[in-house]
Amino acid sequence: MTTTFRTTRGLPVIVRSSADRVGAVARHLVRDGAVRAVQVAGGSGDRFVDVSDVCSWGDDAVVVAGSDAVRDAADEWEERVGSGDLEMLDKRVLDDGGDELGSVSDVSFDTESGRLESLRVERESVAADRLRGVGSYAVVVVRLDHR
């Protein structure tokens, strides 16, 4: 199934076993072309849930199996993502030739694997395999006419 950052951002994160609401999806952590985890905001500070621990991406909630799926930042990079530094939504997009294409309005990904499918940049759809990097300043994509 495919969903998008905008659709899932803000959804409550519910623990299936206890029906507790542990927070809401704040950010998607993208590494090597796939969503690896989501940052859960609310409750006791920022926590993270690995995509592999998500049971269901519903229309109204993201469901995880147990409360042990909710963890702290695993490394410096996750802390950096948590700070919003590497957020893709609304970030400017540069191609690798140094031209700006606009900003990211949404990102679609496969809920099973987390793999990114495409980026919506202004009115264009940019295939995720063109993604070169996500940094604090820009999302960098490979220019289409580039070989």
Next chain:
Amino acid sequence: MSRLVEATALLGLPVVTMTGDDVAEVRDVVYEGARGGLVGFTLNKRGFLSGSLREVLPMSEVAAVGRDAVMIDDERALTAADDAPTATADASPEQDVIGAPVITEEGTELGEVRDVVVSLGRTTKAVGYELGGPRFESTRGDRRGFIPLPEQIAISGDSLVVPAGIDRYLRDDLTGFGGAVDDFRREHRARDGTPDSPGSAGRNGAVPSKAELYEEARRRGVPGRSSMSKAELQEALERPAPTSRGER
């Protein structure tokens, strides 16, 4: 295809890694007039009111220069000034072409250099000059114009000597200037690349090359030398030097 901009338009552009981080911004474009090439960039730190960076960015480390950013592979492209090619590290005022008068080989001043025109893309090159100044305005009746950059050029801190007839390629804006650059370079290549007379001994032989003849003609101030063939140059040099133009 390639985009032309004035070098000053690059000032302040962010320097961005392929991973999307902005690590610096362009403080100045280092241009080496004598070789007609862009050498690299000096840098400022990113952010408002931040100072200059000690590191420089040699052109060889630049992945691309676009409208909105200078792209580099990663932060290692920034080079300590000590390790950089000397020209990048040391942008001395003597190398500054801005403000230098542009004089044709025939001794006519066209104007002064206002800016360097660069073509952007995977390879960023200097391709021309923007001219302006009182002399330019009074002779052309226009505030500015663009001339193609010869591939080799005589330049000093004082002035810049361009081939006679270059004003045929003068354009009043950057639209269409790319075509003028191409035409100019094509013609120059055609002229310089004309096969020499059969039996030419080549560069290492006793017979001087066209470039050597041209250099000698320039030294002696032979008029019209830039449009002469090799044979004509040879012939002109065999004549006694003109007496009307004494050497200083």
